[in-house]
Amino acid sequence: MTLPPTADIVIIGAGIAGLGAARELEARGAGRIVVVERDYPGAGATGRNVARIRRMQLTEELSRVAMACQDKYERMGGELGSNVLFYRLGYAWILYEQDEVERMRDVVAMHERLGIRSALLSPDETLHHLPVFTGGDPVAGSVLSDDAIVHHDAVVWAHLDHLGSSVSVHPHTNVTSIERDGSRVRAVVTDRGRIEAPIVLNATDGWSTQVNAMADVRMPNRPRRREVLVTAPLRRTIEAAVTFYRPAEGWFNQTLRGEVVMGAVDPDEPVGVNQGSSWAFLRRTAELMTRKAPALRDVTVIRQWAGMYDITPDHQPIVGPTTQLEGWWQAVGWSGRGMLLAPFLTELLAEHLVSGKAPEMLRMFLPDRFSPTTEAEGGQADYYARYSPGGASASG
């Protein structure tokens, strides 16, 4: 497929953010949309995650956004006519310290106010619901909800199959430079041709710093690798997607195919684009998981892979236009929550682009909350440290 010389909107990146935006913009009659993708659709973080669609968040503001995001996924299959395998697997934060448990009482109360079904479980109740932790490090409790998973690839195909004639998707098309016309964006130059467009959306997440640099736009998000391992499929055993943050961050869950996916996070992972796998990750994950859940000694690792978290200083995505360059829009910096947030937030982005007015819920994600001199994301701070007790603030 040849690249057209002009378009109304060029979207860079055919992951969930780019495809979600294409769908929402097309639905609003935004004109001719061209999506360019350096690899195949879903090749970046979109195809390299475990697609947990979680409403329960640590703050009220984020939980409200996440509720809208999960609703969007529940409707997605029907709206797009393709099954995205939305499945309420359940979700659990496993707690190992008493102060975490105390803290979660407030969080669970906040969930209840919002209508999110979560519960604080005692150690015994936790082991009863998740016997895989039997014999492991003693748990102090857990927070369990009825949150969901989807199949990330199915989400990509549902979007691709649904897109109409005003959108064309060009895989294996690499952006090499961005042309500016003073304070406006003018064209996207690729290795397969140049496209002139008044509006360009950077939806490249892990690669967004590079793409922003081509347009001379400065943002403080930076990519970091996250690794995953996959086991041979097992019968239905683990009845929730599990995460623990302290004292070391790790997570696992079973897919619908029965594989266990898991990962232990390296707090010292350096900044940079890296989708390679490491031996250190396998060893780190094996050590952590078999200590928490000794039964996992008997699972068999058959595959590992890695994707990227594009992390912002406040760990919230960057969605919308910027005063740094007219016509330059962004849907990047997803900080590991792109699958959850992107379909809904790109709907808000499309609304903003078409109406000229930012919807209320999009405000906290607008790019201009950062100035060009905002210091780049420094490190992987303690997860909880970013949230004030009681969940009143989301940006602190």
Added chain:
Amino acid sequence: MCDTGQCGWCECEVDGRPSVRSCQVPVRDGLVVRSEHAWPSADRDLLGLLDAGSRLVPPTFYHHRFLRPRRLRQRYLDVIRGFGGRGRLPVTRPSKARSRVARDLEVGVLVVGAGRSGLAAAEDAAGRGARVMLLEPVPGRARPRHPDIRFLEGAAAVGWYDGVVTAIDDSTLWSIRADAVIAATGTYERIPTVRGADRPGVMGARRLVDLVERHQVLSGERALLVGDASDLEAAAGVLREAGADVVERVPTPSLRRVLGRREVTGAVVIDDDGAARRLDVDLVVVGDRTPNLDLVLAAGAAVQWRDGVLVPVLDETGRSSVPALSVVGSATGHGKHAAPMVAAARALVCFCEDVHADEIRAQVSGGYGDPELVKRRTGALTGPCQGKYCLQAFCAVLADAAGADAITAGSMQGAPTTARPPLRPIRLGDLVATEETVEA
């Protein structure tokens, strides 16, 4: 099928542990082995009905289904989830932790595989004064003569991570940094892409010889030999000696179908004049082999489609596109190799995930012909063997449907799909080391 722990099609629950490759477990009194794939039992397997209905449930069966009525969506997926998975995790009876050592070391030359070529490469490098390490997963297969070769017997290479080769044996997790790595990894059997090739009774010639000579096991009495590899001569000899009939030997393209529902009960071959003949056999022995590309792909070295086989791209000295990695012996794909095959529509390509040739072709015609997308949409290459036994057939179907360029055209690495370590399945518990050592 492979008898080397690589294909994964023999996975059973052994003594309560799931997904054990039973071909690697010596039989002893009191061993409890249970089938994981059958229900209620392997002898009376009602799940076998799924085979008969496989046309109705292609890999993409769910894409536009199970959406209505909306309130049943979760139930549909509960049912699908119920069919997923195989082994049962012994949640409250975990295996005992094993104590292992992690060793990091540096050598001059690392040779992976102690077959004829690997052994020769190791002897040669040691003779030139290099510090040589030789890895061989199969115990008792070889014995290097040069006294300075460090020989790790029973150690399987499991990965290539930024130039470091990792390996695992009974007691140690090895991380080996070498100035030069020589892959002498040999070949894998190529299962003919015809209907019925997944039935018990289809096996590789070397495995047949091995089973008879080492274990005195012969699983049939009337054999059809397929292919023109020299291994088949040895297989024929062993069969005759054991009192079995060699019914016939045919070139690979002549085999059209293997018959039998639960095991091989016959085969259909095509003669030169085009006439089909049914043979009364209970054993189909295949001789074709294709290069083992595991280490090459893991290192990110380029491969190419040549004469119907995926082979590494090598210079005249055997060096791959990754300068530290060379390939020797049959892993290069040079010399005599398998005859190209065009898969029949309903031939199984990916045995692990039950993907047929026509299902791969449907992806190409549906606009999803990028190998990475074919892989994700069909599940081919993602099962227990991780593509070891289907990558070649997968590429053959793709080349036939979309042209040979399609195999690597979309790739950013010069390979059909991104390689995913580890090269062999590893128990999570076996990755835990209780002691670390670094050798100078």
